[in-house]
Amino acid sequence: MPDTAALKQLYLDRARRRWHWLEPPAPYIPNPAEPKDFPLGRWNLYIGGAGRSVDGYVNLDLVAIRGVDVAADAALLPFPDALFQRVECDAVLEHVRDPAAVMREIHRVLAPGGYAHIVTPFCHPFHEYPKDYRRFTLEGLKEIAGPLQPVAEGWRTGPTATLLVFAIEYAKLLFPWRAWRIAAHGVLGWLLFPFRYLDLALFNSPRACRLGNHCYLWLRK
DSSP states (O other): OOOHHHHHHHHHHHHTOSOGGGOOOOSOOOOTTSOOOSOOOSSEEEESOTTSOOTTSEEEESSOOTTOSEEOOTTSOOSOTTOEEEEEEESOGGGSSOHHHHHHHHHHHEEEEEEEEEEEESSOOOOOSSOOOOOOOHHHHHHTSTTOEEEEEEEEEOHHHHHHHHHHHHHHHTOSSHHHHHHHHHHHHHHHGGGGGGGGGTTTOTTGGGTOSEEEEEEEO
16 A cells, blocks of 8 residues: 555645646647547546546545545445446556556446446656556556456547657756756747647547557446
8 A cells, every 4th residue: 555644745735836827738638539428327436536626426536635535445445336337547547556456346336337437648757646557558458457348449648749748758857956847847848739739630540559648448337
């Protein structure tokens, strides 16, 4: 188990970051073709939503901070079988020690006919939150999906996003001082973000899988 006190402090520190108004636009654009309309039920679960509002979901994370309804480990969900119509697991599996165990728990708490939405990074910089263990391809996600059946798949963020986030992180490596790294992030973020729209032409390319940034998978029980 991670140090939950340290993780809580990390969440709180990030929530209190100053200069939000200087933050550049994200170096990616979400895939407009990613499905969003799979049905919600009376009970729906959002895994890893600390610090955000997720209306219509029970919000679960490791620590009890703003927005979290239940503090628990995703590999040991404190819910009965077949409770949720939909489960969201967005950019979580790279941070857990045993993603297959988390997928087994998602399958267990999904109601028959329910949907799970899984998003994971493929080509993306290392990011501890609190730990960063692995990356996934779409085929890799299907391998750990167990009996859940894929119904939709693709790229949440594409090859251009990969190039932009690595360019920004590379530039930050060149500076030993935190203030300079923050400045580099801001300057490059503002200069490079217009290129993100190139991904609108690349999302459907059969070769997007070679450099895709985040992939998504919809699964049905």
